[in-house]
Amino acid sequence: MRRNYYNYILALSIMGISLTGFPSLSIAEPNSEQSSTIKEAKLLKTYSSIIENHLNKNLSIMRTVRILINNYPEHAAYIVSAAFDTEPNRKKAIIKAAIQAEPAVTYIVVETALEYFPESVEMIVQTAIETEPAYIDDILPLAMKHSPEKADSLITLTLQNYPSYSESIIRTAHESSSENLLSSVIGTLRLLPESADYVLEGIKNFFNSLGNNDDKTSISKEQWRLLALEAKSSGLEQEKLQWLVEKGHLDKGELTAIYNNK
Structure with missing residues (x-):
């Protein structure tokens, strides 16, 4: 009616x-x-x-x-x-x-x-x-395309507020602005350490899903090292980051040194 x-x-x-x-x-x-x-x-x-x-x-x-x-x-x-x-x-x-x-x-x-x-x-x-929230895959890339200069803050904002959607956010961030990806993740861990487990699991799942194509990313070894440092500071155990070694992002000795350095 x-x-x-x-x-x-x-x-x-x-x-x-x-x-x-x-x-x-x-x-x-x-x-x-x-x-x-x-x-x-x-x-x-x-x-x-x-x-x-x-x-x-x-x-x-x-x-x-x-x-x-x-x-x-x-x-x-x-x-x-x-x-x-x-x-x-x-x-x-x-x-x-x-x-x-x-x-x-x-x-x-x-x-x-x-x-x-x-x-x-x-x-x-x-x-x-x-x-x-189900439309996060549409919302975030649209905003990042519209305002590329705010990509970093948008990734950080969504990771902080929706850590359970971290894999989806990581995928969008990687496709739209890969150079901002890890800096945003590191900023999120620093501001919201209680979300470290969710966020790192999202990172892990996403990069594992890439298979052998992840060598096309623009993420440097130093960025991976900074991520591991922040993960440690957030309280994650070393075994949670073992995949970084398995995927070749860090050497075994580098990861061990991060966790042995008090």
Whole structure:
């Protein structure tokens, strides 16, 4: 019933009939790139009018976004854009509401948020992953591609907050920004030593899965040594790092010296 109501409202808006007190616009079928752009602008204005009308009726922005996304997930980019235009100070609430309403639009919501608020990339990533952690493989690489200069902080942020997803994070980090990988892991162990077991297990599983292809990484022996030092400081036993020797990242004597050095 609710979906039928919103279908009716949106259809009237598109035909130019307004029930909201705001101007409505007709949307012609696109027959060129120009008409497609016009259609997109009219859709954005239509959703802006609906959102403003709901807010004037004391509905919250979160509830409004949820209702619209539930009914029109295919228009998620327009709905979220209109919400950002209307309530830019509620960007976190808007991201959360949109993803809660339909997790499948997570990528679109994050992409739109990054375009609107590039300076808030860490907040956008954290909010999106908190809301729908299953989409971490989509969220993190998208953010790193959008803001490569923040790759290190984004990897550290996600490892600190979601250590149980460490293997997935490591894989994404390696594919998107391998030069930042171990420095981010080391920073995470330093800040959150209680997560060392999770994080190192993720590192181990990922590099073991590479087989003989891991020689293509840009990780130096010194970085592996620093990782082992930080793992030791975090309380991990030497046997937990034996795979570093087995994979040839460190010599047996180097690992032993790290643990024998008091």
